[in-house]
Amino acid sequence: MKAVRAVFALAALAVAPSLLAQGPTADGIAKYRAALQDGNPAELWEGRGEALWKQERGPKQVSLERCDLGLGAGVVKGAYAQLPRYFTDADRVMDLETRLVWCMVTLQGYTEADAKKNPFGSGNDRKSDLEALTAYITSESRGVKMNVPMRHAKEAEAYRVGEKLFYFRGGTHDFACATCHSEEGKRIRLQDLPNLTTAEGAQKAYTTWPAYRVSQGELRTFEWRLYDCFRQQRFPELVFGSDVAIALTMFLARNANGAPFDAPAIKR
Amino acid sequence: MRPHASLGLLVVTAIVGACATVMDESETAARAAAALKASFRPAGQAGLDRLEQDETQRACSLAAGKAPPKDVAAMIEQANLATIRYPADGKLLGDWKNGERIAQEGRGKQFSDDPKGPVGANCYACHELSKAEVSFGTIGPSLYQYGKLRGNSVDVQRYTFGKIYNSEAFAACTNMPRFGHKGILSEQQIKDVAALLLDPASPVNQ
Numbered sequence: 001m002k003a004v005r006a007v008f009a010l011a012a013l014a015v016a017p018s019l020l021a022q023g024p025t026a027d028g029i030a031k032y033r034a035a036l037q038d039g040n041p042a043e044l045w046e047g048r049g050e051a052l053w054k055q056e057r058g059p060k061q062v063s064l065e066r067c068d069l070g071l072g073a074g075v076v077k078g079a080y081a082q083l084p085r086y087f088t089d090a091d092r093v094m095d096l097e098t099r100l101v102w103c104m105v106t107l108q109g110y111t112e113a114d115a116k117k118n119p120f121g122s123g124n125d126r127k128s129d130l131e132a133l134t135a136y137i138t139s140e141s142r143g144v145k146m147n148v149p150m151r152h153a154k155e156a157e158a159y160r161v162g163e164k165l166f167y168f169r170g171g172t173h174d175f176a177c178a179t180c181h182s183e184e185g186k187r188i189r190l191q192d193l194p195n196l197t198t199a200e201g202a203q204k205a206y207t208t209w210p211a212y213r214v215s216q217g218e219l220r221t222f223e224w225r226l227y228d229c230f231r232q233q234r235f236p237e238l239v240f241g242s243d244v245a246i247a248l249t250m251f252l253a254r255n256a257n258g259a260p261f262d263a264p265a266i267k268r
Numbered sequence: 269m270r271p272h273a274s275l276g277l278l279v280v281t282a283i284v285g286a287c288a289t290v291m292d293e294s295e296t297a298a299r300a301a302a303a304l305k306a307s308f309r310p311a312g313q314a315g316l317d318r319l320e321q322d323e324t325q326r327a328c329s330l331a332a333g334k335a336p337p338k339d340v341a342a343m344i345e346q347a348n349l350a351t352i353r354y355p356a357d358g359k360l361l362g363d364w365k366n367g368e369r370i371a372q373e374g375r376g377k378q379f380s381d382d383p384k385g386p387v388g389a390n391c392y393a394c395h396e397l398s399k400a401e402v403s404f405g406t407i408g409p410s411l412y413q414y415g416k417l418r419g420n421s422v423d424v425q426r427y428t429f430g431k432i433y434n435s436e437a438f439a440a441c442t443n444m445p446r447f448g449h450k451g452i453l454s455e456q457q458i459k460d461v462a463a464l465l466l467d468p469a470s471p472v473n474q
Contacts, residue, residue: 164300167332169325171318172377172452173445182333188393188405234377236314242307
């Protein structure tokens with residue numbers, strides 16, 4: 001519960017317009033926060049993910065328990081706090097989701113297309129195994145300090161590219177990540193926007209994804225967060241596990257170093 | 269003179285000027301460009317052409333969140349000023365009630381949006397406008413009483429229409445989209461939003 005409570009300090013909250021005038025707004029937000037503390041449905045995804053991790057699946061009928069997430073085969077505890085990172089076997093910097101796909105292909109024998117085909121779920125209509133696995137793995141880093149490495153040249157390169165992409169303006173509206181996320185105390189409509197150019201801002205934002213989104217009835221991963229930001233930027237569709245997704249994740253995760261990871265969280 | 273060509277030249281000069289960091293910087297830029305190319309697919313109305321930057325986008329990306337150098341800023345503003353097409357009929361203000369609907373509308377141009385519309389300006393996402401709408405953002409300044417504070421002269425009308433049409437003409441590397449220049453809003457829609465800001469009867473000016 002403590003972890004959940006910390007999330008509320010930064011969960012971007014939209015409240016009903018009637019709650020907006022100064023005093024009532026604060027009261028309304030406090031009540032909303034209290035209500036959310038009763039429990040986080042993300043636990044359902046975590047539980048399903050743990051079962052999937054341990055289940056013998058795929059053409060080769062083996063579990064993912066020998067998947068190396070960076071800390072050695074099968075080590076789950078604290079792994080997410082050190083991702084993205086460079087993996088020698090793949091000769092590539094990978095975020096958690098990309099690494100899960102890698103293990104599903106190399107260990108379980110899925111095709112890459114099969115492993116990737118359902119990255120984001122849709123409430124009760126369509127459940128995503130990758131999302132559930134992500135919820136489980138990330139939950140095993142709760143309370144662990146972010147410690148994303150930058151020893152390998154490709155890790156440093158991913159960070160620099162991510163920073164460059166953060167400021168890349170394009171599309172019909174000239175939007176970059178920086179348009180909404182480079183100033184303190186701003187909001188879009190009633191939604192608070194984290195300033196991702198400061199350590200504090202990046203820490204607060206990055207350590208609270210994945211999150212169960214109350215408004216969507218769905219657990220959302222960091223890959224989804226990027227995907228949907230680009231949609232709103234009027235960009236084309238971000239490819240799951242793409243270089244842009246990984247570079248931006250590297251930039252933000254590394255900037256969050258030092259802060260205890262605190263997700264899966266719950267947000268508006 | 270071709271403002272965009274000159275702007276490009278100026279940007280290139282600025283890059284080459286910083287000798288020691290050039291290799292590193294241009295290599296990172298090249299890798300970022302390659303990553304962009306490989307990381308998106310066309311969806312709905314959003315094709316990959318959306319990733320092709322014009323000179324203004326390129327120069328402002330290079331500024332990386334800071335104000336661009338003064339000479340670059342001046343070039344950006346000049347180049348964008350030249351794009352503004354004022355209404356042929358000379359009428360700069362439309363219907364503020366339509367303007368309010370456009371200011372509220374958040375849809376338009378996303379790959380998830382219907383290409384047939386509607387397309388709005390979503391002004392409230394970033395600006396306070398009328399007191400009645402309490403769900404407004406703060407990325408841009410409050411525009412409450414915009415017209416009451418500035419009056420309704422032809423000069424103010426022209427500036428307002430122009431600012432909505434192409435914001436980069438007046439503030440280089442602003443966060444505000446170029447609604448006319450980039451084909452987001454029609455001329456009539458821009459007139460309607462200008463009316464929302466300037467019409468004495470508009471809720472913005474109460």
